[in-house]
Amino acid sequence: MKFYQLRPEERRKKLIEEGISLDSIDDEVLKRLDKLSENVIGQLRLPVGIVQNLVVNGHSYLVPMATEEPSVIAAANHGARLFRLNGGVVATSKRDGIYGQIVLKVGSNFDLNELEKKFPELITAANQKFASLVRHGGGLKTISAKLKENLLYLKVMVDPAEAMGANKTNSILEYLAAKLEELPMIAEKLFAILSNYPSQLTTAKVEIDPKTLGGLKVAKRIELLSKIAVEDPYRAVTNNKGIMNGVDSILLATGNDYRAIEAACGVMANQSGQYRSLSRWHLENGLLKGELTLPMAIGTVGGSIFVRKDVQQVYRLLGKVNVATLSEIITAIGLANNLTAILAISTTGIQAGHMKLQARNIVAQLNATEKEKKLVLRLMQKKRQYSLEDAQKLLERVKGEE
Numbered sequence: 001m002k003f004y005q006l007r008p009e010e011r012r013k014k015l016i017e018e019g020i021s022l023d024s025i026d027d028e029v030l031k032r033l034d035k036l037s038e039n040v041i042g043q044l045r046l047p048v049g050i051v052q053n054l055v056v057n058g059h060s061y062l063v064p065m066a067t068e069e070p071s072v073i074a075a076a077n078h079g080a081r082l083f084r085l086n087g088g089v090v091a092t093s094k095r096d097g098i099y100g101q102i103v104l105k106v107g108s109n110f111d112l113n114e115l116e117k118k119f120p121e122l123i124t125a126a127n128q129k130f131a132s133l134v135r136h137g138g139g140l141k142t143i144s145a146k147l148k149e150n151l152l153y154l155k156v157m158v159d160p161a162e163a164m165g166a167n168k169t170n171s172i173l174e175y176l177a178a179k180l181e182e183l184p185m186i187a188e189k190l191f192a193i194l195s196n197y198p199s200q201l202t203t204a205k206v207e208i209d210p211k212t213l214g215g216l217k218v219a220k221r222i223e224l225l226s227k228i229a230v231e232d233p234y235r236a237v238t239n240n241k242g243i244m245n246g247v248d249s250i251l252l253a254t255g256n257d258y259r260a261i262e263a264a265c266g267v268m269a270n271q272s273g274q275y276r277s278l279s280r281w282h283l284e285n286g287l288l289k290g291e292l293t294l295p296m297a298i299g300t301v302g303g304s305i306f307v308r309k310d311v312q313q314v315y316r317l318l319g320k321v322n323v324a325t326l327s328e329i330i331t332a333i334g335l336a337n338n339l340t341a342i343l344a345i346s347t348t349g350i351q352a353g354h355m356k357l358q359a360r361n362i363v364a365q366l367n368a369t370e371k372e373k374k375l376v377l378r379l380m381q382k383k384r385q386y387s388l389e390d391a392q393k394l395l396e397r398v399k400g401e402e
Helices: 008-017 027-034 070-085 112-116 119-129 131-135 166-181 216-231 233-253 258-269 309-318 323-346 350-364 370-383 388-401
Strands: 048-056 059-066 090-094 098-106 139-148 151-159 186-194 201-208 279-284 287-295
Touching (some): 048 323, 059 070, 070 201, 070 233, 070 323, 112 139, 119 131, 119 139, 119 166, 139 166, 216 233, 216 323, 233 287, 233 323, 258 287, 350 388
Antiparallel strands (some): 048 059, 090 201, 098 186, 201 287
């Protein structure tokens, strides 16, 4: 029997027999996980932290973030507090749909005008075939065509309603491709699959009184750093990574496809032909104004969202949110993480706060009691000594004083 055909407990037994040490796992948890993925043998956990009182469009949200990086959640909380002091975030979502692509080889008798006349009936037929999506407020919206030599490129727009919509979109595309292949002018289908090109765009904006940041001088430095991130790709990529720290952690927590969003954000950053910052900060009329637009092809239903108990807990924390609201929350957190990172660089430097929080991970490696670890952590933060070697020396000192 092949490895993938084994039950998860049999896979674990096989690996243990080969000399691999595996952590214990509850049998019921293992069975549930086996239904979610392939060749399952265990689990990898991430802590879920909370951002308190993120204000978006006048509403306050409790925002769960799944990450092992304490500074990401601390930064998001700091940014959310600064936003709250300044009236919160104003966010909007443009949710026309996600793109699909069909590419076909055409015959010598191909007529683009004749094909385009068939698009309305194809849209009607597809929406009848996938009527459940239409009932939920979505469906196939548009088809457009472009001919390059003997290749026909069809761009399809599908509204997935409250779902991310990858599987449904691919099903619609395969259905359309099969219909098109029946036409005498079509020679062969090459592929029919969704595109992760940026769509479902969400914009978050804030206006901040420089006094809440430490004064006009600090605000001017933030504006300058933002300008550098727009012009210099070396700075831009790190700036955007800071944005994605917050974005990815919520996508993970809510059961969404962070890989698709990462790929689409990479395209957006390159829209001008040069890699640039996704965010913009500038001073206007005495206020520091920030703006961030991100592609948010996400969902609040479908996929593994309803199957996973850990994800369902996250939605209970968030409250009843639709996909547009969740997109606005995620983009607002991305902007919050971006502001606090630039603020730290503009003032104390980013490493001091980062290492202060990372000290907990270093202390966790020590062979010591919980009381000793707490004392070592306190000393590390007081002395600003953050290496494992520092922690071990401080532990020896603590043990000697006991």
